[in-house]
Amino acid sequence: MEGRKRIVGWGVLALWVIVLALAAPLAGNLGDVQRDRAVDYLPASADSTQVAKITEQMPGGESTDLVLVYHREGGLTDADRASAAREVEAVAAEHPLTSVPRPVPSEDGTTLLYAVSSTQPGTDEVARDAFVHDVRERVSGEVGGPGALATDASEVYGSLDGPLLYTTVAVVAVLLIVIYRSPFLWLVPLTVAGVADYLSMAVTYALHQGFDISVSGQSTGVMTILVFGAGTDYALLLVSRYREELRRIPRPYDAMVAALRGCGPAVLASSGTVALGMLCLLAADMNSSRGMGPTAAVGVLCALVAMLTLLPALLVVLGRRVFWPLIPAYGSVPKAARRSLFAAMGSSAGRRPLAVLLTGAAALAALALGVLNLPGAIKQEDSFSSTPEAVTAMKTLAAAYPQMGTQPITVVAPKAASGGVLERARATEGVTRAELARSGSGWSEISVVASHAPQSAGETATIRELRSVLGEGVYVGGPSAEQLDMADTSTSDQRIVVPLVLVVVLIVLVVLLRSLVAPLILVAAVVAVWGAALGIGGLVFEGLFGFEGTDPGLVLLSFVFLVALGVDYGIFLMHRMREECLDGLEPGPAALAALRSTGGVIASAGLVLAATFAVLINMPMVQLAELGFVIAVGVLLDTFLVRTYLVTSASVLLGRRVWWPGPLAKKPASTAGSESERLPVGV
Numbered sequence: 195m196e197g198r199k200r201i202v203g204w205g206v207l208a209l210w211v212i213v214l215a216l217a218a219p220l221a222g223n224l225g226d227v228q229r230d231r232a233v234d235y236l237p238a239s240a241d242s243t244q245v246a247k248i249t250e251q252m253p254g255g256e257s258t259d260l261v262l263v264y265h266r267e268g269g270l271t272d273a274d275r276a277s278a279a280r281e282v283e284a285v286a287a288e289h290p291l292t293s294v295p296r297p298v299p300s301e302d303g304t305t306l307l308y309a310v311s312s313t314q315p316g317t318d319e320v321a322r323d324a325f326v327h328d329v330r331e332r333v334s335g336e337v338g339g340p341g342a343l344a345t346d347a348s349e350v351y352g353s354l355d356g357p358l359l360y361t362t363v364a365v366v367a368v369l370l371i372v373i374y375r376s377p378f379l380w381l382v383p384l385t386v387a388g389v390a391d392y393l394s395m396a397v398t399y400a401l402h403q404g405f406d407i408s409v410s411g412q413s414t415g416v417m418t419i420l421v422f423g424a425g426t427d428y429a430l431l432l433v434s435r436y437r438e439e440l441r442r443i444p445r446p447y448d449a450m451v452a453a454l455r456g457c458g459p460a461v462l463a464s465s466g467t468v469a470l471g472m473l474c475l476l477a478a479d480m481n482s483s484r485g486m487g488p489t490a491a492v493g494v495l496c497a498l499v500a501m502l503t504l505l506p507a508l509l510v511v512l513g514r515r516v517f518w519p520l521i522p523a524y525g526s527v528p529k530a531a532r533r534s535l536f537a538a539m540g541s542s543a544g545r546r547p548l549a550v551l552l553t554g555a556a557a558l559a560a561l562a563l564g565v566l567n568l569p570g571a572i573k574q575e576d577s578f579s580s581t582p583e584a585v586t587a588m589k590t591l592a593a594a595y596p597q598m599g600t601q602p603i604t605v606v607a608p609k610a611a612s613g614g615v616l617e618r619a620r621a622t623e624g625v626t627r628a629e630l631a632r633s634g635s636g637w638s639e640i641s642v643v644a645s646h647a648p649q650s651a652g653e654t655a656t657i658r659e660l661r662s663v664l665g666e667g668v669y670v671g672g673p674s675a676e677q678l679d680m681a682d683t684s685t686s687d688q689r690i691v692v693p694l695v696l697v698v699v700l701i702v703l704v705v706l707l708r709s710l711v712a713p714l715i716l717v718a719a720v721v722a723v724w725g726a727a728l729g730i731g732g733l734v735f736e737g738l739f740g741f742e743g744t745d746p747g748l749v750l751l752s753f754v755f756l757v758a759l760g761v762d763y764g765i766f767l768m769h770r771m772r773e774e775c776l777d778g779l780e781p782g783p784a785a786l787a788a789l790r791s792t793g794g795v796i797a798s799a800g801l802v803l804a805a806t807f808a809v810l811i812n813m814p815m816v817q818l819a820e821l822g823f824v825i826a827v828g829v830l831l832d833t834f835l836v837r838t839y840l841v842t843s844a845s846v847l848l849g850r851r852v853w854w855p856g857p858l859a860k861k862p863a864s865t866a867g868s869e870s871e872r873l874p875v876g877v
Contacts, residue, residue: 202447202507202510203447203506203507203508203510203511204507204511206503206504206506206507207504207507207508207511210389210503210504210507213393214389214392214393216396217392217393217395217396217397218396220395220396220397220399220400221392221393221395221396221399223399224395224396224398224399224402224409224414227399227402227403227409228351228409228410228411228414229319229408229409229410230319230344230347230348230351230410230411230412231246231317231319231344233246233247233481234408234410234481234482234485235410235412235480235481235482235680236480236481236676236679236680237479237480237481237679237680237682237683238479238480238481238484239479240479240676240679240682240683241661241669241670241671241675241679242669242670242671242672242675242676242678242679243481243671243679244606244669244671245604245605245606245669245670245671245672245675246671248606248635248637248669249604249606249639250316250317251634251635251637252313252632252633252634252635252637252639253313253632253634253635256313256315256316256317257292257311257312257313258311258312258313258314258315258322258325258326258340258341258344259309259310259311259339259340259341259602260309260310260311260326260329260337260338260339260341260342261307261308261309261310261337261338261339261342261587261591261601262278262281262282262285262295262307262308262310262329262333262335262336262337263305263306263307263335263336263337263338263587263590263591264278264305264306264307264334264335265304265305265306265335265336265590265594266304267304268304269302269303269304270299270303270304270305270306274306275297275306277334278297278306278308278333278334278335279297281332281333281334281335282295282308282310282333284332285310285329285332285333288328288332289312289314289325289328289329290312290313290314291310291311291312292311292312292313292631292632293311293631295308295309295310296308296309300594300595302594304594305590305591305594305595306335307591307595309339309602310329310339311631312325319344319348322341322344322345323345323348323349325341326341326342326345327345330342330583336583336586336587336590337583337584337587338583338584338585338586338587338588338590338591339584339587339601340601340672340673342583342584342587343574343575343582343584343585343588343673345584346578346582346583346584346585347577347578347815348411349582350578350582350814350815351410351411351412351415351815352411357813358415358418358419358809358810358813359391359418361809361812362418362419362422362806362809363384363388363422365805365806365808365809366384366387366422366423366426366802366805366806367380367384369426369798369801369802369805370383370384370426370802373430373798373802374433374517374520375519375520376516376517376518376519376520377518378516378518379433379516379517382429382505382508382509382512382516383425383426383429383430383433383501383505384426385508386425386429386500386501386504386505386508387421387422387425387426387429387497387500389500389504390421390425390493390496390497390499390500390501391417391418391421391422391493391496393496393499393500394417394421394492394493394496394497395414397492397496398414398417398488398489398492401488401492405488407485407488407489408481408482408484408485409485409489410482410485410486412482412486412815412817412818413482413485413486413489413490414489415810415813415818416486416489416490416493416821417489417490417492417493418493419806419807419809419810419822420490420493420494420497421493421494421496421497422806423802423803423806423807424465424468424493424494424497424498424759424762424803425497425498425500425501426799426802426803426806427762427799427802427803428461428465428497428498428501428502429501429505430795430798430799430802431457431460431461431766431795431799432453432454432457432461432501432502432505432506433505433509434457434794434795435453435456435457436449436450436453436506436509437517437522438453438522439452439453439456440514440517440522440524441522441523441524441525441526441527442524443524444524446509446510446513446514447510450506450509450510453506454502454506458502459769460765460766460769460770461498461501461502462498462502463702463706463765463769464761464762464765464766465494465495465497465498465762466702467699467702467703467758467761467762467765468491468494468758468759468761468762469491469494469495470491470698470699470702470758471695471698471699471754471757471758471761472486472487472488472490472491472494472754472758473487473488473491474487474691474694474695474698474754475487475490475691475754476488477687477690477691477694478687478690478691478750479683479686479687480680480683480684480687480747482747483684483687483691483747483750483751486751490755547842547843547844547846547847548843548847550839550840550843551839551840551843551844551847554835554836554839554840554843555722555840557726557835558722558723558725558726558831558835558836559722559725559726561725561726561727561729561730562722562725562726562728562729563729564728564729564730564731564732564733565725565728565729565732566732567732567733567736568728568731568732568735568744569735569736569741569742569743569744570743570744571677571681571743571744571746572741572742572743572744572745572746572816572817573648573649573677573742573743574588574648574649574673574677575588575589576741576742576743576816577745577815577816577817578814578815578816579813579814579815579816579819580814588601588648592647592648595647596647601648601672601673601674602641602642602643602672603641603642603643603644603653603656603657603660603670603671603672603674603675604639604640604641604642604670604671604672604675605619605628605639605640605641605642605660605664605668605669605670605671606637606638606639606640606668606669606671607637607638607640607664607667607668607669608636608637608638608667608668609633609636609637609638611667611668612630612633612638612640615638615640615664615665615668616628616630616640618663618664618665619640619642619660619664622656622659622660622663623656623659624644624645624646624652624653624655624656624659625642625643625644625645625656625660626643626644626645627642627643628640628641628642628643629641642660644656644657648673648674649674649677653674654674654678657670657674657675657678658678677746680746680747681746683746684746684747684749684750685746687750688749688750688753691750691754692750692753695753695754695757695758696717696721696757699717699757699758699761700713700714700717703716703717703761703764703765706765706769707768707769707772707853707856708772708853708856708857708858709852709853709854709855709856709858709859710854710855711848711851711852711853711854712768712845712852712853715841715844715845715852716761716764716765716768716841717757717761719760719764719832719836719837719840719841720756720757720760720761720764720832720836721757722836723756723760723828723831723832723836724752724753724756724757724760724828726828726831727752727756727824727825727827727828727831728748728749728752728824730824730827731744731748731820731823731824731827734823735820735823739819739823741816741819741820743816744820745816745817745820745821747817748817748820748821748824751821752821752824752825752828755821755825756824756825756828756829756832759803759825759829760828760829760832760836763796763799763800763832763833763837764837764841766792766795766796767788767789767792767796767837767841768788768841770787770788770791770792771784771785771787771788771845772784772853772858773788774787774788775853775858776858780849780850781845781846781848781849781850781852781853782845782846782849784845785841785842785845785846786842786846789837789838789842793837793838796833796837797833797834799833800829800830800832800833800834801830801833803829804825804826804827804829804830804833805826807821807822807825807826807829808822808823808826809822810822810823811823811826
């Protein structure tokens with residue numbers, strides 16, 4: 195019989211080998227469909243998105259716009275100007291440009307700019323990057339502008355995959371070694387997480403091919419973090435339960451079956467909640483947010499499948515020896531099980547539940563006030579933690595041309611109406627000049643230069659005024675308009691997605707816990723955690739990290755991730771508490787028993803998840819660093835404050851009302867035994 199059971203384990207491993215062989219061609223192609231152009235992040239219905247799509251269809255396709263900046267602190271010499279003219283002529287001789295670049299000197303004579311635009315690269319990112327690099331090699335000045343900024347951003351995102359993966363693996367490996375205190379055991383869940391990450395890449399590529407979901411560097415980076423973070427959490431829960439079952443059951447296969455029966459429902463419910471929460475992002479209008487929804491859900495579900503099939507098979511095949519040197523012997527009892535740290539923490543919440551609840555709630559509310567200190571929307575040039583050449587050029591231009599926009603606003607209008615649109619654009623307040631650029635496919639492109647610096651309040655007012663006076667069927671876009679649309683759409687998406695996530699999560703919790711009060715407690719707790727974590731971000735982003743602004747999508751994405759992931763731990767705790775109540779304990783003692791038995795593994799899981807998201811803080815993109823910081827801080831608050839003290843104290847205070855209106859709210863007290871007589875057995 196035992197031999198046949200081992201064959202089952204080997205059979206599962208063989209099946210996974212086949213799955214990986216089939217996934218390999220798909221996973222290897224994911225990088226080919228990853229896009230980090232502006233249109234891949236822009237709101238689907240915004241003016242700037244329509245401009246990007248229309249200009250792609252015009253003769254030559256999408257234009258790559260650059261600004262060549264020549265600067266000398268003491269003032270440019272005649273030799274400098276002559277050299278700049280020769281270099282620009284060399285660029286024009288090598289690449290077809292949409293117009294002849296003309297020099298625009300600054301008033302103080304220190305700077306000279308040339309606007310260079312070419313449709314040669316079109317929508318091909320590789321061709322665009324090659325064009326930008328070639329121009330940079332040919333000129334001695336700084337090369338900036340939207341095209342150069344896009345190339346620099348693409349290179350940053352392209353450089354994330356390797357360091358992000360290696361750093362995440364290293365962090366998880368160190369934590370697992372510390373948690374398991376075994377030279378071998380940590381390799382098993384880490385290997386399985388790597389397999390899950392590979393599978394998620396294949397599934398994401400298939401979804402892109404089948405449903406055209408947006409795949410970006412940001413979404414694939416977050417997917418990797420989720421696979422290793424959430425996957426390792428599930429592994430910790432399963433291994434903890436399996437270890438305890440090995441003390442009660444002699445054969446590893448039977449112990450694993452018991453472990454899966456014990457923690458499987460909670461893991462399935464928690465992962466399902468996270469996936470559904472992420473899929474709520476499909477309701478967002480922002481392309482980057484909507485694309486991240488299914489990508490993140492794929493990561494969580496692939497981690498779930500791997501941890502509930504491949505991980506058990508590996509552990510059963512390896513047997514008890516994988517736990518060496520702390521091998522759980524059959525019939526043994528874990529040392530100091532009764533006097534754990536979480537038992538002591540839970541006892542303090544049980545003795546003064548009202549004081550603990552009020553103090554904790556007040557602390558979270560105070561931290562949430564830091565939201566008022568969040569810096570404003572981040573500018574393009576401030577979105578890098580390092581300073582690429584395009585950003586240096588933008589800063590040089592901002593200083594040399596304070597009274598003139600150095601980044602054109604792009605207007606597209608029906609060709610038949612282009613003359614009238616051009617005149618209205620020139621007459622708009624805040625516009626320095628407007629020129630007809632090119633026409634084709636029934637549209638005309640008009641280049642507008644504002645009298646204010648890019649992404650300033652004055653330029654924003656000019657963009658809004660242009661959209662107001664130019665009429666229906668005319669679209670206003672360009673880099674600054676894109677940033678404006680992102681900020682406006684993020685606010686709009688929050689009003690749609692936030693309530694949707696709350697409703698979906700609440701419904702799942704009601705079905706799982708068969709109660710209304712307990713789910714409301716958990717949802718209120720995770721919302722409070724999100725507010726406090728965002729508030730802490732407001733206190734440190736500018737002063738400690740030097741971030742000049744916040745990404746427009748930070749509020750929405752951090753909310754979705756923290757609510758979905760935070761509810762994970764609430765499910766583990768409340769599900770175990772419900773089991774204790776079904777076995778006869780009152781909710782107060784049941785909450786303490788659940789905390790004692792699950793606190794250690796939940797703390798370990800929280801540390802791993804927080805550490806994986808903290809990896810993003812070291813990435814060279816400010817939006818990723820901000821998102822990673824807020825989620826990491828939120829997970830730690832949820833694990834060590836909310837789960838341990840606030841949810842426990844609220845459960846003690848409410849008693850059986852915590853399960854209202856379910857049957858447990860009316861079940862009479864049992865005399866089956868006191869909480870102090872029960873031994874913990876994992877999640």
